[in-house]
Amino acid sequence: MSENTKVTAFKAWLTQNGGGFHPQASYIQAASGLGLIACQDIPPDEEIVSCPIELVVSPSLARDAVSRLLGLQDCSLSSRQWISLYLSLHQLVESNDDPEKCLKHRPYGDILPSPGDLSTPLYFTTEELERFKGTNLYGATQDRIRDWQEEWQECRQLVSQSNPAWGAKFEWKIYLASATYIGSRAFPSSLLSSDPTLPRLDSDNDETIDPILLPGIDCLNHARGQPVSWISHSTTKDNGISKISLVVHRSVSAGQEIFNNYGPKPNSELVLSYGFSLANNPDDSIILKLGGVSGKKWQIGRLAQGADGLWKEILEAMTDDESTNDYEAILDASGALQDMVKTSIRRLPAMDKNPTGQSLRPHVATMLQDYVEGQAATFQSLLDFAEKKEQEGIALAKEAGFELVIEDED
Numbered sequence: 402m403s404e405n406t407k408v409t410a411f412k413a414w415l416t417q418n419g420g421g422f423h424p425q426a427s428y429i430q431a432a433s434g435l436g437l438i439a440c441q442d443i444p445p446d447e448e449i450v451s452c453p454i455e456l457v458v459s460p461s462l463a464r465d466a467v468s469r470l471l472g473l474q475d476c477s478l479s480s481r482q483w484i485s486l487y488l489s490l491h492q493l494v495e496s497n498d499d500p501e502k503c504l505k506h507r508p509y510g511d512i513l514p515s516p517g518d519l520s521t522p523l524y525f526t527t528e529e530l531e532r533f534k535g536t537n538l539y540g541a542t543q544d545r546i547r548d549w550q551e552e553w554q555e556c557r558q559l560v561s562q563s564n565p566a567w568g569a570k571f572e573w574k575i576y577l578a579s580a581t582y583i584g585s586r587a588f589p590s591s592l593l594s595s596d597p598t599l600p601r602l603d604s605d606n607d608e609t610i611d612p613i614l615l616p617g618i619d620c621l622n623h624a625r626g627q628p629v630s631w632i633s634h635s636t637t638k639d640n641g642i643s644k645i646s647l648v649v650h651r652s653v654s655a656g657q658e659i660f661n662n663y664g665p666k667p668n669s670e671l672v673l674s675y676g677f678s679l680a681n682n683p684d685d686s687i688i689l690k691l692g693g694v695s696g697k698k699w700q701i702g703r704l705a706q707g708a709d710g711l712w713k714e715i716l717e718a719m720t721d722d723e724s725t726n727d728y729e730a731i732l733d734a735s736g737a738l739q740d741m742v743k744t745s746i747r748r749l750p751a752m753d754k755n756p757t758g759q760s761l762r763p764h765v766a767t768m769l770q771d772y773v774e775g776q777a778a779t780f781q782s783l784l785d786f787a788e789k790k791e792q793e794g795i796a797l798a799k800e801a802g803f804e805l806v807i808e809d810e811d
């Protein structure tokens with residue numbers, strides 16, 4: 402099937418099921434892969450795309466379909482595993498071998514990017530990945546490979562027990578692509594509530610949020626700050642959700658791309674889960690954890706946003722009593738923070754003058770450059786913060802009658 406035929410079939414499937422695209426929006430090749438382009442001027446506040454509830458790929462839909470197809474009972478897998486397995490089975494099982502039509506997302510599966518078009522770090526060459534050594538992203542990629550491979554082994558075993566021929570075909574690359582689709586296209590299940598919200602899917606504080614796939618709505622690329630709304634439509638009958646739609650509040654001129662807004666995401670997350678980065682991304686952040694203290698992870702943004710909590714924790718670790726005004730503790734804490742930040746800065750990968758050199762593909766070089774720039778700028782802001790605290794400590798010492806001269810070791 403050609404690319405156009407697949408897109409036509411997908412659009413027809415979406416429409417037949419009660420969803421669809423704006424009549425003036427075409428799903429075609431855009432600047433970053435497939436995207437939605439306005440064929441004529443579209444006024445603000447128009448519904449751009451909608452996905453009927455029947456086509457939403459939720460963990461429960463996936464679990465029910467997979468369990469029926471494989472004859473599983475009371476099987477426990479994570480939400481990501483159920484959805485990944487459901488998507489993967491679309492590739493492993495021919496339509497003829499699925500007489501009950503458990504796998505009902507074939508037109509959707511056909512328009513998902515091929516593995517060759519996926520660009521998250523799990524698709525980097527070894528040499529490309531090595532260039533990220535010294536960053537949190539490098540470690541996060543290694544963790545993800547290990548975790549997803551364990552998930553794949555577990556799923557493959559289930560498939561093999563049910564149908565050895567399907568199990569034999571279930572290679573790592575099939576699970577990897579499915580799990581990558583979830584990372585780069587999923588929305589939080591909270592959108593299905595009557596009061597939709599867009600929290601982070603990896604949010605530590607809400608374990609009730611699952612990934613869901615919204616065919617059609619996930620066809621839009623991301624633009625930071627784009628004003629959009631999520632509308633969940635209720636049925637008049639039982640007040641359940643009938644469809645989810647996306648409304649874009651800016652007008653779009655003919656020929657322009659229509660964007661979604663994936664929310665404020667740092668490049669660490671954009672690269673790891675989506676395979677792209679934004680230059681000078683204002684949402685960049687670093688994650689720090691103090692060894693031997695509470696184990697809490699601190700997220701610090703550019704301009705040292707969020708550093709106050711981290712500072713308080715370091716300072717409290719340096720003081721025996723409740724006093725956080727003790728200049729010695731302030732100077733110790735500031736010294737510890739400066740040492741920690743300087744070590745992290747030194748570990749960051751060196752940026753080539755010509756980052757699009759031969760060893761890296763250009764899109765990987767761009768991600769490396771954007772990501773390292775954000776990390777370096779954020780660490781530098783934290784260093785400035787620590788130096789300011791040092792000055793405050795010196796001023797307090799002076800008030801107490803001590804003249805301090807701090808010598809810089811670097």
Ligand SMILES: C[S@@+](CC[C@H](N)C(=O)[O-])C[C@H]1O[C@@H](n2cnc3c(N)ncnc32)[C@H](O)[C@@H]1O
Nearest residue numbers: 433434435585586619620621622623675676677
């Ligand atoms: C939900 S899909 C968006 C539609 C997608 N282009 C497609 O082929 O269906 C998310 C993927 O689109 C690409 N993408 C989205 N926004 C982008 C952007 N601003 N710059 C570069 N790539 C982007 C990335 O590959 C990302 O993983």
